[in-house]
Amino acid sequence: MKWDTLDEEPCSLSRTVAVVGDRWTLLILRECFLRVRRFEGFQSSLQITRHLLSERLKKLVRFGILRRVPYSEAPKRYEYILTQKGLDLYPIIMAMVHWGDAHMGDERGRPLLHEHKTCGKQFDPVMVCSECGEVLHAKQVHVHPGPGRKEAVAG
Amino acid sequence: MKWDTLDEEPCSLSRTVAVVGDRWTLLILRECFLRVRRFEGFQSSLQITRHLLSERLKKLVRFGILRRVPYSEAPKRYEYILTQKGLDLYPIIMAMVHWGDAHMGDERGRPLLHEHKTCGKQFDPVMVCSECGEVLHAKQVHVHPGPGRKEAVAG
DNA sequence: TTTGACAGTTCTATTTTAGAACTATAGCCT
DNA sequence: AGGCTATAGTTCTAAAATAGAACTGTCAAA
Structure with a gap:
C-alpha cells in the first residue's frame, strides 16, 4: 500500500x-x-x-x-x-476508550472514570443516529455509494 | 515502547x-x-x-x-x-468514517452515505452521554482516576 | 493429467522504529 | 567568565516491521 x-x-x-x-x-x-x-x-x-x-x-x-x-x-x-x-477527534478517542473499558479490562476495574460536567454523572459514550437518536448497531446501517465513489467500499 | x-x-x-x-x-x-x-x-x-x-x-x-x-x-x-x-468496534469505525467525511473530504463529496434502517434516514453518527443524552464535547468531560489506576493518564 | 481456486508460508530487500548520543539557545548560579 | 540546567530538537546505528514476489499443499473440475 x-x-x-x-x-x-x-x-x-x-x-x-x-x-x-x-x-x-x-x-x-x-x-x-x-x-x-x-x-x-x-x-x-x-x-x-x-x-x-x-x-x-x-x-x-x-x-x-x-x-x-x-x-x-x-x-x-x-x-x-x-x-x-x-x-x-474526541469521539474517536472516546469510542476507543469505551471499547477498551468494555473488552480489555482486568480485575482491577477501569483505569479512568469520566464525568459529564453538564449533567454531573459518570457516563459512557454512546453512538447514536443524528436523525432519530437511537443507539447505532452495525446491522441496522445500510451503506450506499455517495457522490465521491462509484461502488461501495467502506463501512 | x-x-x-x-x-x-x-x-x-x-x-x-x-x-x-x-x-x-x-x-x-x-x-x-x-x-x-x-x-x-x-x-x-x-x-x-x-x-x-x-x-x-x-x-x-x-x-x-x-x-x-x-x-x-x-x-x-x-x-x-x-x-x-x-x-x-463499530462505533470506533463509524467515528473515524465521520471524522474523515467532515475533515478529509474533497470536492467530489462523500464516498459513502449511511442509511439507518430503523428510521429510514441518511444520518451521521453522533456521540452522546449515556446518562443525559447530550452531545459530548471534550471540554465538558472531567476525568477521574478509577480503581484500575492511581493517577490520571488517559482522556 | 493438467489447470485453477484457495489459504496460507517462506524468502530477500526496503522502510520504519528504537535507542542513544549530539546540537543549539538561553537563563541562572557562583 | 565558566559551568549547570531546561527545552526542543537532529543525527547516528542497530533492530524490527513491511513490501514484494515466489513457493507449498489440498482438492475439484476439465
Missing part, C-alpha cells in the same frame, strides 16, 4: 487511518486531550523516542490537527495545541 | 491501540463490516501482502475480535467472522 497517498483514497476511513493509523499518533493525541502541549511533556509521559515524536508532531501539524504556537521568543519555543479539527 | 504488552497498560486507550493501532488492522475490520470473510477476499480488496494479512488475522483471532470458522472440510478452509467483541 502507498501510505503516502492513503489520505486521498475514496474512503473516509482510509483517510482517517492515514492520519491516526499508526502506533504512536493516537497516544500523542491522548496526551493532547489531557492538556499536554510541549515536546518534553509528550516525550516524558510516552517514552517515545525524540526522533519519532518530532516526526509525528510535524505530521499532525501538516494535517491541521495541531497548531504550533510560540510561547517563548528567546530562545524560540513552541507548543502544540489542538485545532478544531483535532478536537473533533 | 513494548508493543507486546501495550494491552496490559492501565489505560483503556492504550489497550485498544494494542489491538487496532497499526496500519492494516482497521482496514481489515472495515472489510469485515462490509461482509468480507475470506483470506482471498481481504487480500484482493486491500492489496495487503499475504504475509501480513495472515499475521493480522491471527492477531485478531487471538484477541477474540474474529472467529475462525471452517466452511469446507476437504480441503480445510476457514472464514473469519466478527465476534460480539468485534462488532462492538
Whole structure:
C-alpha cells in the first residue's frame, strides 16, 4: 500500500487511518486531550523516542490537527495545541476508550472514570443516529455509494 | 515502547491501540463490516501482502475480535467472522468514517452515505452521554482516576 | 493429467522504529 | 567568565516491521 497517498483514497476511513493509523499518533493525541502541549511533556509521559515524536508532531501539524504556537521568543519555543479539527477527534478517542473499558479490562476495574460536567454523572459514550437518536448497531446501517465513489467500499 | 504488552497498560486507550493501532488492522475490520470473510477476499480488496494479512488475522483471532470458522472440510478452509467483541468496534469505525467525511473530504463529496434502517434516514453518527443524552464535547468531560489506576493518564 | 481456486508460508530487500548520543539557545548560579 | 540546567530538537546505528514476489499443499473440475 502507498501510505503516502492513503489520505486521498475514496474512503473516509482510509483517510482517517492515514492520519491516526499508526502506533504512536493516537497516544500523542491522548496526551493532547489531557492538556499536554510541549515536546518534553509528550516525550516524558510516552517514552517515545525524540526522533519519532518530532516526526509525528510535524505530521499532525501538516494535517491541521495541531497548531504550533510560540510561547517563548528567546530562545524560540513552541507548543502544540489542538485545532478544531483535532478536537473533533474526541469521539474517536472516546469510542476507543469505551471499547477498551468494555473488552480489555482486568480485575482491577477501569483505569479512568469520566464525568459529564453538564449533567454531573459518570457516563459512557454512546453512538447514536443524528436523525432519530437511537443507539447505532452495525446491522441496522445500510451503506450506499455517495457522490465521491462509484461502488461501495467502506463501512 | 513494548508493543507486546501495550494491552496490559492501565489505560483503556492504550489497550485498544494494542489491538487496532497499526496500519492494516482497521482496514481489515472495515472489510469485515462490509461482509468480507475470506483470506482471498481481504487480500484482493486491500492489496495487503499475504504475509501480513495472515499475521493480522491471527492477531485478531487471538484477541477474540474474529472467529475462525471452517466452511469446507476437504480441503480445510476457514472464514473469519466478527465476534460480539468485534462488532462492538463499530462505533470506533463509524467515528473515524465521520471524522474523515467532515475533515478529509474533497470536492467530489462523500464516498459513502449511511442509511439507518430503523428510521429510514441518511444520518451521521453522533456521540452522546449515556446518562443525559447530550452531545459530548471534550471540554465538558472531567476525568477521574478509577480503581484500575492511581493517577490520571488517559482522556 | 493438467489447470485453477484457495489459504496460507517462506524468502530477500526496503522502510520504519528504537535507542542513544549530539546540537543549539538561553537563563541562572557562583 | 565558566559551568549547570531546561527545552526542543537532529543525527547516528542497530533492530524490527513491511513490501514484494515466489513457493507449498489440498482438492475439484476439465
